[in-house]
Amino acid sequence: MQSTDETLEELGWKACFSAQVTSEEAGQCHPVRVMAVHRGKIAVAGAGSRRFISPYIPGAGPLDDHPTVGDWLLIDRDTLEPIRVLRRMNLFKRRAPGDPRKEQMIAANVDTLFIVASCNQDFSVARLERYLVLAREVGVNAVVVLTKTDLTDTPETFAAAARAIEPELRVETVNGRDPASVARLAAWCGKGETVALLGSSGVGKSTLVNTLRGSDSIATQAIRAGDGTGRHTTTVREMHRLDRGGWLLDTPGMRELQLSDAADGISEVFDDFIQMAQRCRFSDCAHRSEPGCAVRAAIAAGALPLARFDRWRKLAVEDDANSARLAKRSR
Numbered sequence: 040m041q042s043t044d045e046t047l048e049e050l051g052w053k054a055c056f057s058a059q060v061t062s063e064e065a066g067q068c069h070p071v072r073v074m075a076v077h078r079g080k081i082a083v084a085g086a087g088s089r090r091f092i093s094p095y096i097p098g099a100g101p102l103d104d105h106p107t108v109g110d111w112l113l114i115d116r117d118t119l120e121p122i123r124v125l126r127r128m129n130l131f132k133r134r135a136p137g138d139p140r141k142e143q144m145i146a147a148n149v150d151t152l153f154i155v156a157s158c159n160q161d162f163s164v165a166r167l168e169r170y171l172v173l174a175r176e177v178g179v180n181a182v183v184v185l186t187k188t189d190l191t192d193t194p195e196t197f198a199a200a201a202r203a204i205e206p207e208l209r210v211e212t213v214n215g216r217d218p219a220s221v222a223r224l225a226a227w228c229g230k231g232e233t234v235a236l237l238g239s240s241g242v243g244k245s246t247l248v249n250t251l252r253g254s255d256s257i258a259t260q261a262i263r264a265g266d267g268t269g270r271h272t273t274t275v276r277e278m279h280r281l282d283r284g285g286w287l288l289d290t291p292g293m294r295e296l297q298l299s300d301a302a303d304g305i306s307e308v309f310d311d312f313i314q315m316a317q318r319c320r321f322s323d324c325a326h327r328s329e330p331g332c333a334v335r336a337a338i339a340a341g342a343l344p345l346a347r348f349d350r351w352r353k354l355a356v357e358d359d360a361n362s363a364r365l366a367k368r369s370r
């Protein structure tokens with residue numbers, strides 16, 4: 040065990056969590072926040088202390104009953120055994136890579152999501168849209184952070200492409216290695232607030248965390264020359280504390296983010312198409328060659344972009360297929 044001066048509020052404890060603790064539990068348990076998930080053990084922080092404990096909850100059922108990083112957990116005062124995960128404010132999940140019938144938890148109880156991408160050949164509007172769909176589905180405010188502005192002459196071109204996704208979308212361009220450049224990102228990460236960073240490997244998530252903390256404690260690594268793809272330097276999902284009190288939740292880069300059960304998120308991000316589709320003659324219009332298709336008409340008139348239409352259909356089809364697989368499994 041390690042002693043700290045951290046209070047529950049500094050760790051992100053909120054009224055919605057204390058309201059869940061029964062008086063019986065208050066006598067026998069205390070709350071801790073999951074700081075990192077390792078193989079076979081989790082790092083947790085409570086008021087004034089940090090320690091490693093077992094992640095196994097006796098009698099825990101499906102995936103969602105298990106602790107993930109960012110969770111609040113009640114542990115037994117005497118045995119330190121985890122008792123239960125408190126109901127989350129929100130939970131980021133994705134389809135497990137390699138097994139289409141399974142889901143994987145990414146992070147819980149997040150106040151703001153930084154969707155990190157770099158201003159180089161790795162940049163992809165389709166990928167940003169995917170992350171944004173996830174954020175909308177989960178109901179978490181998202182900020183797009185575009186790194187490596189020092190490696191391009193035209194950071195504004197990248198920013199404009201990101202802003203075109205949604206009129207209100209907040210997009211920040213930074214040199215992740217420059218403290219002055221990243222300083223404004225700290226605005227989302229005040230006392231007790233949790234910011235999760237998601238994005239492909241090598242885009243500079245850990246570099247941002249290091250620079251914001253004024254430290255180089257997290258390993259970062261240069262991307263392979265030539266293809267611009269990363270090497271998956273970070274392997275553990277972990278919360279890192281800023282001096283001013285907030286938390287940055289660093290995650291390993293994702294090779295692919297497959298969506299499932301994200302129909303609402305897709306509708307929000309592609310709201311322009313959803314609106315237009317309401318004017319199609321047939322309510323089940325597939326926007327292919329049906330007569331009276333308002334979506335096709337808008338594309339032909341240049342009012343809606345064809346490339347965005349294609350991305351929307353692709354995500355919708357993928358989401359349907361993945362959701363059906365998950366539903367089949369749970370039956």
Ligand SMILES: Nc1nc2c(ncn2[C@@H]2O[C@H](COP(=O)(O)OP(=O)(O)OP(=O)(O)O)[C@@H](O)[C@H]2O)c(=O)[nH]1
Pocket residue numbers: 186187188189190213214215216238239240241242243244245246247258259260261262269270271272273274290291292293
């Ligand atoms: N020039 C420049 N290099 C950067 C910037 N941000 C990150 N890098 C470099 O990019 C490389 C990858 O950065 P990381 O922070 O390890 O990337 P990551 O997103 O954490 O990668 P994973 O942990 O694999 O997911 C490192 O060599 C960083 O120094 C930036 O804004 N400008």
Ligand SMILES: [Mg+2]
Pocket residue numbers: 244245246258259272273289290291292
């Ligand atoms: Mg990293």
Ligand SMILES: [Zn+2]
Pocket residue numbers: 316319320324325326327329331332333334335
């Ligand atoms: Zn139509």
